[in-house]
Amino acid sequence: MLAMACFQKQKTPFICLTILTLVFWLNWVPSVAELQRLEHHGKSDESLGFLVIGDWGRGGLYNQSEIAFQMGRIGKKLDIDFVISTGDNFYDNGLKGVNDPAFQESFTKIYSQKSLQKPWYSILGNHDYRGDAKAQLNPMLRKIDSRWICLRSFTLNTGSADFFFMDTTPFVDVYFTDPEERVYDWRGIYPREIYLNNLLKDLDSALRNSTAEWKIVVGHHAIRSISHHGDTLELIDQLLPVLEMNGVDFYVNGHDHCLQRISCPDNRIQFLTSGAGSKAWRGDDKKHDKCAVHFFYDGQGFMSMQLKSTEAKMVFYDVFGQPIHQWSVSRMLHSEM
Incomplete structure (x- = not known):
């Protein structure tokens, strides 16, 4: 222009x-290195507890408020250290700017319980890119609510675990080739090929240099899914090889409005979807011909994870805060318990 x-x-x-x-x-x-580095100092014994929620920001509607209440209850019980948001934070079209009232109406006023007054480490989803994406990344939002920490891509070191937050939306071709007359805020990621190459190189370097007991990658889009969107082929082609080569334990995502756990025979990664923070898709599930589906739930809910140096315990909860699937993994044996 x-x-x-x-x-x-x-x-x-x-x-x-x-x-x-x-x-x-x-x-x-x-930028040359897309992954910014953050640190979170947890408990003295290096144990860690956190909740994972995705696809939530609807002003309390579609059971968002009910889920928030149960998150507060579980967060208190587990004495969580922080919350992870897997993106699509504000529907339908992200924020309009840093002063958009949707930020407080869908975040501050909804997740108001004491146990949730911890850092929220958040990434962007495709719906967030349909608004003013840079508004969600603006540090000015922390003056409105100090919990809000949202970056395109970053690493979070906690001692026993390293988290790698990835900006997955720019990987997906359809947003560029067939945007359905929607306008996406692509400021800051062009030239796209250079942006993605830098991101993958920096992720590979960060993963190789990590000495943490647990390596957890967080993205918005699913790598493996049996729900509405299914597998994300671009991530299978470009991102998954980097995760496989570097001993990643868990890939955590949103995008599909469900809870699910999938593993595949050709790698040790567990693919965990927690994108059920508000509107869910009832009855929209498929089969998977390459991977094992250990759990699938097509209602609203969220996930908790508790980490120790040798064990990880995960739980999926429904809208009533009831555990509907739980399992643990040993880091020493790296087998399901």
Whole structure:
């Protein structure tokens, strides 16, 4: 837009070049390292507890408020350290800006219980990119609610576990080739190929350098799923090989509005979907011809995870806060208990 205006108004080549350079650097070139580094110091015994919720921001509707209440109850019981949001934080079209009242109406006022007044480590989903994506990333939101920590991609070191939060939406081709007349806020990720290459290189380096007992990757889109969206082929092709080569234990995602646990015979990763924070898709499930589906639930709910140096315990909860599936994994044996 600026470039066209520049030449239409017949400005001098020097001025045009200056404008184009500013546009290029401010909006189109990704940073050299996409993964920012954060630390969270937990309990003295290095144990860790947290909740995982995705696809939630609907102003309390579609049982979002009921789920929030049960999260508060479970969060208190488990003495959680933080909450992870797997994206699609504000429906249907993200935030309009940093002063959008949806931030408080769908986040601050809903997740108000004491046990949830902990850091919320969040990433963007495809619906968040349909609004002002940079608004969710703006540190100004922390002045409204200090819990909110949202970055495109980042690592979180807690001692016994390292978390790797990945911006998965730019991987998915359909948002670029067939956006269905929707406008996505792609500022900051162009050129797309360079952005994705840098992201994968930085993830690979961070995973290889990690000495944590547990390696957990968080993204919005599912790698493996039997629900509405199914497997994300672009992530299978580009992201999954990096996870397999670097001994990742869990891949945690949202996007499909369900709870599910899947594992595949060709790697040790467990694929965990927690995208049931509000509206769910009843009866929308498929079979999987390559992987084992250990659990699938097509109602609203959330997940908890408790980590120790040698054991991880996971639980899926329904809208009433009842455990509907739980299991544990030994880090020493790396087998299901």
